[in-house]
Amino acid sequence: MVTTPLKTTKSEEIFAAAQKLMPGGVSSPVRAFKSVGGQPIVFDHVKGAYIWDVDGNQYIDYVGTWGPAICGHAHPEVLAALRDALEKGTSFGAPCYLENVLAEMVIDAVPSIEMVRFVNSGTEACMGVLRLMRAFTGRDKLIKFEGCYHGHADMFLVKAGSGVATLGLPDSPGVPKSTTANTLTAPYNDLDAVKQLFEENPDQIAGVILEPVVGNAGFIPPDAGFLEGLRLLTQEHGALLVFDEVMTGFRIAYGGAQEKFGITPDLTTLGKIIGGGLPVGAYGGRKEIMQLVAPAGPMYQAGTLSGNPLAMTAGIKTLELLQRPGTYEQLDRITKKLSDGLLQIAQETGHAACGGQISGMFGFFFTEGPVHNYEDAKKSDTAKFGRFHRGMLEHGIYLAPSQFEAGFTSLAHTDEDIDRTLEAARAVMASL
Numbered sequence: 001m002v003t004t005p006l007k008t009t010k011s012e013e014i015f016a017a018a019q020k021l022m023p024g025g026v027s028s029p030v031r032a033f034k035s036v037g038g039q040p041i042v043f044d045h046v047k048g049a050y051i052w053d054v055d056g057n058q059y060i061d062y063v064g065t066w067g068p069a070i071c072g073h074a075h076p077e078v079l080a081a082l083r084d085a086l087e088k089g090t091s092f093g094a095p096c097y098l099e100n101v102l103a104e105m106v107i108d109a110v111p112s113i114e115m116v117r118f119v120n121s122g123t124e125a126c127m128g129v130l131r132l133m134r135a136f137t138g139r140d141k142l143i144k145f146e147g148c149y150h151g152h153a154d155m156f157l158v159k160a161g162s163g164v165a166t167l168g169l170p171d172s173p174g175v176p177k178s179t180t181a182n183t184l185t186a187p188y189n190d191l192d193a194v195k196q197l198f199e200e201n202p203d204q205i206a207g208v209i210l211e212p213v214v215g216n217a218g219f220i221p222p223d224a225g226f227l228e229g230l231r232l233l234t235q236e237h238g239a240l241l242v243f244d245e246v247m248t249g250f251r252i253a254y255g256g257a258q259e260k261f262g263i264t265p266d267l268t269t270l271g272k273i274i275g276g277g278l279p280v281g282a283y284g285g286r287k288e289i290m291q292l293v294a295p296a297g298p299m300y301q302a303g304t305l306s307g308n309p310l311a312m313t314a315g316i317k318t319l320e321l322l323q324r325p326g327t328y329e330q331l332d333r334i335t336k337k338l339s340d341g342l343l344q345i346a347q348e349t350g351h352a353a354c355g356g357q358i359s360g361m362f363g364f365f366f367t368e369g370p371v372h373n374y375e376d377a378k379k380s381d382t383a384k385f386g387r388f389h390r391g392m393l394e395h396g397i398y399l400a401p402s403q404f405e406a407g408f409t410s411l412a413h414t415d416e417d418i419d420r421t422l423e424a425a426r427a428v429m430a431s432l
């Protein structure tokens with residue numbers, strides 16, 4: 001495969017201007033390519049498995065706008081549904097029948113959800129669910145896992161290392177210690193650490209929240225018994241189990257991780273795919289818990305644009321497309337081909353690597369592995385990943401610009417796309 005250096009003049013101009021207008025030139029940090037070095041490319045348009053930048057370069061995309069584009073970007077049926085919905089107006093701020101439709105689809109699909117509240121982002125969903133955990137149990141503390149991301153609300157911005165596991169020190173300036181004092185953390189896949197936190201904080205822990213498959217520290221699946229263990233421990237201590245399925249919901253199975261692993265949490269957060277590329281989040285669970293949410297109950301949570309008709313429309317059509325037979329088998333097959341191929345090429349070109357996939361979600365670390373938690377993931381050679389990322393970009397492959405992000409395929413990715421990607425990976429790894 002022959003490559004010429006990417007021509008990215010327009011991207012560079014636009015990004016240089018953006019840096020004077022917006023902090024770091026972006027609306028969300030990872031987009032700035034800080035952890036891989038080099039300049040971000042500025043997108044012009046997206047279609048199917050592909051993106052085009054403002055200089056006219058085409059790439060095979062494995063970010064899929066961080067997950068929502070599971071049917072492929074700008075799917076014609078989603079766009080057609082949106083055009084029809086647009087004629088009826090962009091926002092109602094009042095009840096809308098489409099909310100019933102999407103709510104019913106979510107309730108039918110996700111085992112733990114009997115009632116749902118729509119919000120505008122995954123962050124909002126996680127904020128709402130935390131308030132609900134506390135309202136229902138009358139307890140203030142929560143347990144989260146190191147490396148798990150639950151949006152940018154203050155209470156979740158903690159990833160204390162093992163030595164300060166119970167101190168709850170914030171990750172970001174501007175987050176008061178008092179806000180995170182009730183946030184306890186444990187290493188992922190470590191049931192004993194969770195058990196200890198419960199023993200040290202009797203009757204004080206409202207619940208445990210986690211990504212049932214981690215995607216925000218790279219791709220880290222749960223060890224056998226981990227989810228089951230959390231289900232038992234939370235029950236034993238009168239605490240709630242919350243699956244943050246903003247990423248995994250409708251991604252690793254139609255009913256999310258809880259369907260895939262057969263473990264039903266008390267509450268679930270959703271986002272990304274259920275908005276079909278428009279801003280949406282949701283939280284839901286058992287009726288007796290959800291009835292606490294205003295106006296049915298006293299727990300306040302609201303949103304001007306929540307249940308927005310365009311977002312509901314894109315979500316409904318996306319879920320309809322995912323219901324077609326063979327969807328998840330196809331995602332699994334194509335992603336396994338990619339993941340196995342990458343690992344094999346790494347081995348043949350002499351690079352320590354590990355990784356894996358579940359359905360259309362995958363990950364790949366430049367370390368021997370195995371990776372069970374964030375500490376393991378951090379052993380990765382991130383400098384090498386940066387060079388790999390840049391090389392792949394020059395071969396027309398767009399990967400998430402961080403070693404610590406999962407990758408995503410879509411129903412639009414073909415065998416030929418995967419072959420081209422592996423061919424590029426072989427050339428780049430051989431040159432690292």
Ligand SMILES: *Cc1c(COP(=O)(O)O)cnc(C)c1O
Nearest residue numbers: 121122123149150151244246247
């Ligand atoms: C993306 C993500 C969020 C945050 O969602 P936003 O829509 O970006 O606010 C929360 N939890 C998980 C697991 C996510 O992947």
